[in-house]
Amino acid sequence: MLAEPTVAGGAVRREWARFTPAQRLARFGVFLFIVLATVAALRTVDIIPEFLTDAPQQMADMLTRMWPIDFAEFQRGAGRAMLETINIASLGTLITLVMALPVGLLGARNVTPVPALNWLAHVILVTSRSVNSLVWALLFVAFFGPGPLAGTFAIAFRSIGFVGKLLAQSLEECQPGPIEALQAVGAPRTSVLLKGYWPQVKPAFWSIALLRWDINVRESAVLGLVGAGGIGVALQNSMDFFQWDRVALILLMIFAVVVFAEIAVNIIRKKMI
Incomplete structure (x- = not known):
């Protein structure tokens, strides 16, 4: 100045x-x-100062108990539980895409120029995002009982807000020229969506889907802590019985799967977009 x-x-x-x-x-x-x-x-x-002073000793003691890692636990059930976690994340993401697509179309003001429907869609999106995945898991465990079904629906309902909101924003950012040209020649609404909107939002849609699957793999790893299936159940059981060598293996598996998911998402995104 x-x-x-x-x-x-x-x-x-x-x-x-x-x-x-x-x-x-x-x-x-x-x-x-x-x-x-x-x-x-x-x-x-x-904050209890006494707990802070001996925290380094407690951490060192826990790390000592985690070694050597019990790799035999992989054959006893940890591997199957991790596969279940990946299945929960994958199926939950597919269900999300099916449910979020119509909500995203209703939320886009240029696609659905009806304020009441826009408001309803945004209420659904905000509700989905405002409830944590663990809370969704607790609700579905109460509905369906413990198991992977509750975890799958928890992942799906938690992800609707994320996918639907980004999809609606991508639709609203579409160039109006191709849409107006299709409407001028009398193209039906379905053709306008498939030929006008979809080519413009296709890269963003697949990016959103892959990113959400990557996030769901991470989130589904802890849903078992509340009984929603997956590797979290094995982690909770090992911690309850102070089997820290098994805990170390499970944490290592979660880290490996998260890294693999990150690499896979980047590779697939480069191939598809």
Whole structure:
């Protein structure tokens, strides 16, 4: 910012300032709010100093118990549980795509110019995103009982908000030229969707689907902690019985699958887009 010119010995001298007084006041207000929020959080969080002092010793003791890793647990059931986790994530993602597609179409204002339907779609999308996957899992465990079915529906319902919102945004960003040309020649609504909108949103759609599958693989690994099937069940059982060598194997498997999923998603995305 260039400040008002000042006169020194008959010569005009200009002073430069990085921020205006209003900007400096706003920055001070933001920093003050952050400090006050941090202080309030530290006062409300119940931190026991005794637990902090011996935390390094406890961590070292746990790591000692995790070694050597019990690789035999893979044959006894951990491998099957991990495969179940991948199946939960994959099937849940497929169900998500089926359910999120109509919701995304209703949420796009240029595709569905009906405010009531747009509002209904956004309520569904916000509801899906606002409930954590573990909470969805608890609900479906109560409906269907413990098992992978509850985990699959938890993953599906949690992902609708993510996929549907991004799909609706992609539809709203489409160029209107091809759509108007199709409508001008009297093309039916289905042809407008398939020939006008779909070619423009296709790269974004597959990117969204692959990214969501990658996220679902990570989330499904912990759903078993509340009885929704998968590797989380084996992890919870091993922790309950203090079998830390098996816990180490399960954590290693989760890490390996997450890395593999990341690599696979990148490769598939390059091939398809």
